[in-house]
Amino acid sequence: MRVAIVTVGDELLAGDTVNTNAAWLCTELTERGVSVERVTTLPDRVADIARVVNEYHAEYDAVIVTGGLGPTHDDLTMEGVAAAFGREVEESEAALAWLTEQGGYAAGDLAEGTTHLPAGARMLPNDEGVAPGAVVESVYVLPGVPAEMKAMFARVADEFAGEPTxxxxxxxxxxxxxxxxxxxxxxxxxxxxxxxxxxxxxxxxxxxxxxxxxxxxxxxxxxxxxxxxx
The missing domain is CATH 3.30.310.50 (Alpha-D-phosphohexomutase, C-terminal domain)
Incomplete structure (x- = not known):
């Protein structure tokens, strides 16, 4: 299984935040016998995210994208992934149900955009935070906060397997x-x-x-x- 990792965030490129997510994912995937063949860091820019995700989706068995989930002005990862597939970003009933039924949130308390995912995506619950992740075909979109990313990866880890080394x-x-x-x-x-x-x-x-x-x-x-x- 050949995988590419895409980490998103202006703070990573500026050196304000150390990119520990990429190193952690590389270790986890390698231990599962998966071949990590690309690690790319991108700015919070929809066009860049869409272009790279589109390219890597065509080339690799799976793509893991981390960072930039949520409703704030620079959380553009979901929009970029949706654009890579020519999809809209829309309200996810599964995300809303999870947050209100399992997360203890009232719908009116959630910031606008929190439950928006690419159309047709599989929702991934965020056990350590609020903003959900998503799977669009073979692209896995995870949070940038390390604790949230690790917990969410655990939910899909069994979907990554190769020959043990x-x-x-x-x-x-x-x-x-x-x-x-x-x-x-x-x-x-x-x-x-x-x-x-x-x-x-x-x-x-x-x-x-x-x-x-x-x-x-x-x-x-x-x-x-x-x-x-x-």
């Missing part, structure tokens, strides 16, 4: 540029992918579709590189 990591003080021959060697010897992540030291992450292969590849590397002492 297993990883092992070998840390070495050797410079990354000197490791190229052994990185190539382990990929020739085993059916694995290798990530090389430099920092205070280099982390070599080997990933396979079964734990035995991942462990064997890590052992192979450990015998051929200088292993960082714990």
């Amino acid at each position: 297993y990883s092992e990591t070998v840390a070495t003080p050797e410079p990354e540029s000197t490791l190229l021959d052994r990185i190539a060697g382990v990929q020739e010897a085993f059916d694995v992918t290798v990530g090389s992540y430099p920092g205070e030291h280099v982390r070599l992450k080997v990933t396979a579709t079964d734990p035995e292969t991942a462990r064997s590849a890590a052992d192979w590397l450990s015998e051929r590189v200088e292993v960082l002492e714990e």
Whole structure:
């Protein structure tokens, strides 16, 4: 399963808010065997949201969009997703029923636009907030507030599945540029992918579709590189 993630918010692009949602979703999806192939951050602009969602919907098995839900002036994500599908944004009876019956809100107390979703969308309840999410075909629209996003993702998590992967990591003080021959060697010897992540030291992450292969590849590397002492 191939997935693209779209995070929406001027505050993300300005650096006012750290984009933790993207990192969290990437981790969750990868652990489910899903291949995350795009992470894109967009401004609160309907045309940009519509264009990117339309493109990614055609290319990937699913698209997750986070941020900009609700009735305020810069909450334009639902409108952008609706535009991507040529749909209107309209009152959702399911959202209104959830908020009044389960959320304890009176209809008159809800801000205008709170229950508006793209026409024909599947409503996703917001267990940690007010503004509901939505699913439009294979596009999942979640809140930007991390606690709300995580709770809503839990409701649809089982809809994201792929072949499980297993990883092992070998840390070495050797410079990354000197490791190229052994990185190539382990990929020739085993059916694995290798990530090389430099920092205070280099982390070599080997990933396979079964734990035995991942462990064997890590052992192979450990015998051929200088292993960082714990």
